[in-house]
Amino acid sequence: MLGRRWRKPALVKNAALRWGLAIGTLVYLVIAVSTIDVDWGRVYEGLDRGAQFVLAFTSPDFVSRSADIWKGMMESVVMTIAASVVGIAISIPIGLGAARNIAPLPVYLICRGIVAISRALQEIIVAILLVAIFGFGPLAGFLTLSFATIGFLSKLLAEDIESMDRMQAEAIRASGARWMQWINYGVQPQVMPRLIGLSMYRLDINFRESAILGLVGAGGIGATLNTAFDRYEYDTAAAILLIIIAVVMALEYLSGVIRAKVQ
Amino acid sequence: MPVSDQDGTAIWRRRTRNESLLRWFGWLLGVAIFAVCWQRISESTTWFFVWDAPRIAGDIWSRATPPRWEYITQLGRPIWDTLNIATLGTMISLCLAVPVAFLAARNTTPSALFVRPLALFVIVATRSINSLIWALLLIAIIGPGVFAGVVAIAIRSIGFCAKLLYEAIEEIDHAQVEAITATGASRWQVMAYGIVPQIMPAFAGIAVFRWDINVRESTVLGLVGAGGIGLQLSASLNVLAWPQVSLILLVILVAVVLGEWVSAKVRGAII
Numbered sequence: 215m216l217g218r219r220w221r222k223p224a225l226v227k228n229a230a231l232r233w234g235l236a237i238g239t240l241v242y243l244v245i246a247v248s249t250i251d252v253d254w255g256r257v258y259e260g261l262d263r264g265a266q267f268v269l270a271f272t273s274p275d276f277v278s279r280s281a282d283i284w285k286g287m288m289e290s291v292v293m294t295i296a297a298s299v300v301g302i303a304i305s306i307p308i309g310l311g312a313a314r315n316i317a318p319l320p321v322y323l324i325c326r327g328i329v330a331i332s333r334a335l336q337e338i339i340v341a342i343l344l345v346a347i348f349g350f351g352p353l354a355g356f357l358t359l360s361f362a363t364i365g366f367l368s369k370l371l372a373e374d375i376e377s378m379d380r381m382q383a384e385a386i387r388a389s390g391a392r393w394m395q396w397i398n399y400g401v402q403p404q405v406m407p408r409l410i411g412l413s414m415y416r417l418d419i420n421f422r423e424s425a426i427l428g429l430v431g432a433g434g435i436g437a438t439l440n441t442a443f444d445r446y447e448y449d450t451a452a453a454i455l456l457i458i459i460a461v462v463m464a465l466e467y468l469s470g471v472i473r474a475k476v477q
Numbered sequence: 478m479p480v481s482d483q484d485g486t487a488i489w490r491r492r493t494r495n496e497s498l499l500r501w502f503g504w505l506l507g508v509a510i511f512a513v514c515w516q517r518i519s520e521s522t523t524w525f526f527v528w529d530a531p532r533i534a535g536d537i538w539s540r541a542t543p544p545r546w547e548y549i550t551q552l553g554r555p556i557w558d559t560l561n562i563a564t565l566g567t568m569i570s571l572c573l574a575v576p577v578a579f580l581a582a583r584n585t586t587p588s589a590l591f592v593r594p595l596a597l598f599v600i601v602a603t604r605s606i607n608s609l610i611w612a613l614l615l616i617a618i619i620g621p622g623v624f625a626g627v628v629a630i631a632i633r634s635i636g637f638c639a640k641l642l643y644e645a646i647e648e649i650d651h652a653q654v655e656a657i658t659a660t661g662a663s664r665w666q667v668m669a670y671g672i673v674p675q676i677m678p679a680f681a682g683i684a685v686f687r688w689d690i691n692v693r694e695s696t697v698l699g700l701v702g703a704g705g706i707g708l709q710l711s712a713s714l715n716v717l718a719w720p721q722v723s724l725i726l727l728v729i730l731v732a733v734v735l736g737e738w739v740s741a742k743v744r745g746a747i748i
Binding site for chain 1: 519523533614622696697733
């Protein structure tokens with residue numbers, strides 16, 4: 215037979231590196247898995263409860279705790295909306311400041327710093343600190359979500375402004391526009407569709423996050439959910455989870471429609 | 478073109494009268510909704526505490542500084558656990574996300590009518606529930622510990638990975654698939670030589686991206702008892718050991734920033 219049989223080229227060309235990576239991964243896996251001690255007896259016992267929980271989804275109990283669920287849901291929604299509005303309103307100036315092509319260096323550095331801090335701190339950690347400072351209740355949750363929104367939205371908005379078409383902004387400037395007019399007619403129309411899309415997306419994220427802030431006492435449906443788990447009321451927990459999934463799905467659909475419309 | 482008439486001369490305007498009226502009404506509605514929301518938040522707030530907030534914040538700050546550096550010797554194991562939760566969780570979720578993605582993508586699903594909606598539901602359901610809630614649930618089922626954390630992260634990441642992956646599958650170049658099919662390849666060979674090589678870069682990118690997110694998420698899983706450094710955080714918070722809390726927060730911050738740096742480097746190398 216002439217020649218050699220065709221073989222699929224390897225993903226990593228260097229043979230030594232390829233084997234090194236494979237062995238390294240294997241060694242890590244062995245070490246990592248061996249440091250996790252799993253109490254299989256406990257898991258076996260728990261499977262029963264797991265089955266109960268899965269079964270609970272077939273008969274979710276919306277009724278017996280409906281007042282608590284309703285109150286928690288309303289609090290989550292209220293927190294989400296208020297925090298999104300405030301967060302977006304604050305992140306627009308910060309986003310403008312964090313775009314290198316329109317902001318002077320000192321402003322740029324300050325705004326980038328704010329973005330970095332907001333992004334590095336996990337929502338739930340911020341919530342713990344804010345609950346300690348402002349006391350229990352939705353105000354701490356509202357502040358947490360607003361703060362988290364700033365990091366997310368300002369960063370993406372700034373990136374969008376940095377990649378905008380300079381010509382259009384220049385044309386507005388050449389007509390003798392003031393700074394505000396320049397932003398309003400030269401920059402804003404270019405980034406508006408994306409800003410609306412991102413805002414909708416963030417609204418969605420804020421709602422999901424609001425569902426866990428209650429675990430640390432910052433208001434919302436999380437507190438109700440936590441209580442339901444603690445009391446092993448799986449049918450109520452299933453009902454709450456189903457509501458969360460339904461709201462997230464609805465929001466996702468809505469934001470898809472709105473994004474398709476503005477883009 | 479929308480114009481307004483002023484003393485017989487037409488002046489350019491950005492919007493017609495109806496348009497600006499509609500916009501004005503929209504803003505009014507938005508402000509009203511916000512006002513109602515704010516009203517409800519302020520009703521359930523103890524304003525006395527809020528006015529006291531600067532003093533309390535200052536108090537916490539003075540208690541938390543300087544961090545208790547010697548405590549760091551006890552944080553080695555928790556941070557190792559945290560990284561394991563993130564890494565193992567990501568690996569497991571990728572194994573689970575691949576079949577879900579193939580079932581969800583329009584061009585590879587066996588049945589667009591029955592299987593695809595099911596796969597999409599799995600994606601939405603796992604994505605919309607936070608990893609802390611998954612952890613809470615798993616702790617009730619399999620007991621507290623690192624294992625619950627790994628499983629929680631794994632389940633939570635399925636939706637994210639599968640969503641990005643199925644979008645990548647739907648965007649593949651169909652000509653290559655057809656070329657492989659034309660050689661008489663079987664269904665699995667088409668998959669292995671026509672589809673997989675095209676989505677491999679996307680897959681690697683998604684894996685690293687999700688790992689980065691999972692490092693963040695796994696740092697707080699301990700708050701509900703699912704292992705990792707969050708366990709130390711909640712223990713320190715419960716006894717109000719603020720110097721330990723500040724040290725743990727610093728360690729978490731370093732871990733998160735390092736994770737982000739590693740993921741940026743790896744993604745830069747493979748894409």
